[in-house]
Amino acid sequence: MADKKAQLSIEGLDQPIELPVYSGTKGPDVIDVRSLIDSGYFTFDPGFVSTASCESEITYIDGANGVLLHRGYPIDQLADNSNFIELCYLLLNGELPTEEQYKEFDKCVRNHTMVHEQIANFFKGFRRDAHPMAVLCGVIGALSAFYHDNLDITDPSSREVSAVRLIAKMPTLAAMCYKYNIGQPFMYPRNDLSYAENFLYMMFGNPCEPFEVNPVAAKAMDRIFMLHADHEQNASTSTVRLAGSTGANPFACISAGIAALWGPAHGGANEAVLMMLDEIGDESEENIQRYVDRAKDKDDSFRLMGFGHRVYRNFDPRAKVMKETCDEVLEELGVGNNPKLKIAKRLEQIALEDEYFIERKLYPNVDFYSGIILEALGVPTNMFTVIFALSRTTGWVSHWNEMITKGVRIGRPRQLYKGHTERDYPE
16 A cells, blocks of 8 residues: 555646655655656666666665664674674564574584585686686576585575575685685684685685684774675665566575676775775875875876765774774784784874865765775685675675565666667668
8 A cells, every 4th residue: 555646747648647655664755666667758867877677674874864774783892792693694584683593593503614525626627826706606597506405495494594604604705716716725614613714714724723813803894895785775785676676596695696796896896905905005194195196187087986875975884893893803803013004094184174175074984994804804806796795695694584585576677778679671
């Protein structure tokens, strides 16, 4: 039942078209335009920036006021009081787990971290210097060939098993992408470690000697996972939903999401931050100011990466949490003399004090701080987007599961055709 009604008057039509208007629990009302096609019209919305493509209960964003809610809980409260595994449960199930539910879910994830031994052979088909995202995209897509026992997407228990498998195995496969790239042996997961600890162990450990995970590094990595877990109907999540609308298996859908995330305008943003810092190079005040001045010059192609956000017209709420974590990591690891990190901290200071940036609300965003943290932890830039994909997997599978549960209609966007009219083939 519509909450309100809108009328669309079109020149040439005798009567206006009546369209239902619906209200969500938060956010703008939406005009239901599905019946427009019956009148011979459809809407034109490049990038779908004014179109709600689905109904969802998972994440809410208010960009104007810097609000991000997961199942109603503010992201800063979750980051301060929860952890990534509990957030995974919340996104998948809609409510925070009881103590018993948490223990059971955590144990289930830990028990699914191993991957089929033949997957190691699959890696050998890639060049050693292949970008880890290219490898991850292929390996995740291939999982349906290894775990095809629970691919009935109409069965809730099968969807649950697939979701847990993806969340649990993603750190193992991400670490394998890194190890393969640098020519080191794969590290098997350890079920006695937490989710973030296990990932760092598989990334940086080796079979020759014991490896102790720094608790500050583990906390920072868990925060990075949490703050990237879901972000409403972004490009990669919409890609997962669109692929899922065809009935494709979850591994194929997540692989499609990884491919979309790889784009520099989406998941590659924190990698672009480090590339920018490399370009600036010299940490001297004069050189940094020169690049800041270039960023202010509309005729200069140089842009400061990691500042501002397409959705947030205020401070990115995730960035506030990430900034605190960034400061903790830099202090703990004692890497303040790293030239790139010095440049980054000076750029942060300028952006928070310079009227040019303040007036345009070009605050440092989550990608800016996560890039600095990952650099400080020793993660190479070609792994940044892989870690983003690892984090976002829980959001992707939550949206995929919600879409299947609610019932889905195959996605079929329209177009405004501007090509040739019908013409005859020349004789």
